[in-house]
Amino acid sequence: MNTSEYVNNIIGDIRTRGNDALKFYSEKFDGYSGDFKVNEEEFDEAEKLIPYEDIKVIERTYERIYDNHKKQIYPDIFSFKNSSMYGIIYKPIKRIGEYIPGSKPLPSTVMMITAPAKIAGVKEIVLTSAPLKNKLNPHVLYIAKFLGISEVYKIGGIQAIAAMAYGIGMKKVDKIFGPGNTYVNEAKRQVYGIVGIDGLYGPSEICVLADNDANPEYILSDLRSQLEHGETSKSWIVTTNPKFMEYAKDKKIEVMVFDSIEKCIECVNDLAPEHLEIMVKEPMGIIDRVENAGAIYIGDYTPVPSCDYFTGVNHLLPTGRTAKFSSALTVTDFMKKTSFAYNSRKDFMENRYLGMRLADIENMEFHRKSMEVRE
16 A cells, blocks of 8 residues: 555545544554643643743744744735726635644744744644653643644644544644655645645755855755754755765765856756755855755855754745745745725726627627626
8 A cells, every 4th residue: 555545544534433533543653542632731731841941042033033024924915007906915814733743843843833824813723743652742832832822732643634624623724834754744735625735845955055165064064964854854965076075975965066056056956955055155146046945045154953943034945846836934825815806987998898808709708798788
């Protein structure tokens, strides 16, 4: 049985049997058989486990993430002509779900999703994560409480995605956000259309574009940093410096050497990496030629981990070459764009012939009648 069939069978069973199936798979995969919803006592217990210095780190980090993202807010856009008005109205998604991996908890991801959601105006936020030894990670729980997320569930994996999408054990959400393993990604793919999804985040990727002036120690540390995410993570260095071939001794690091920066850039655009570090003598002259990257980080003091955590830019990024057509998570991912139009009578009467002729071309009789009947 392939992954798609396997995931489909579990989602189908949960849809059919509801809470009974949810409990079955939670016990099977997570070894958990208790209540799913986190109660106040659990929030309080988590808060007591957080060192004071961690609380200050969380507060300062969230402040930086929030400040960076609030610059992304879009006002409604309108244009006016002949007393008519046209434009786009932005409305927040009402209810979202956050999936936070439980096997290797990522408390920072809670902040990365919640900050733009709150800026967009999302009113209802649900968080799901798999319990370890019957409990959620205390940092994840503390951050959820700190950010005002009271609806948190101890559900992981495929079953968490199904629960949020179909409203099993909770009210269904409108869109699901967050990274996960192969099974979680496949579950997100299968429920797309029932709910929205932010994207399918695959194995983590880092690509370093380097010339002869790049610092080898910095680069090696950065390449290794993203390999911590798992065995399938990708780590590339694209360079004009053949000395970096020695990094190929680490079989997890792929080294590509070219005779010009132009060819390096072509390679980078083909890879479309999740994270791209540009470590060359004049990096600002290269940015415009990089067409495909989830995120671009410039210079010796912008390693990927700094942006994973504290710079304030979002770390939910397209992977697997999807940066060729998709983007980093932003405030607008939590908003719907509604087209708006108001025609004045004068503008409509002067221009309806355009629509009437197009209706004739497309053989749409009643489209034409709808415009023609007005006086």
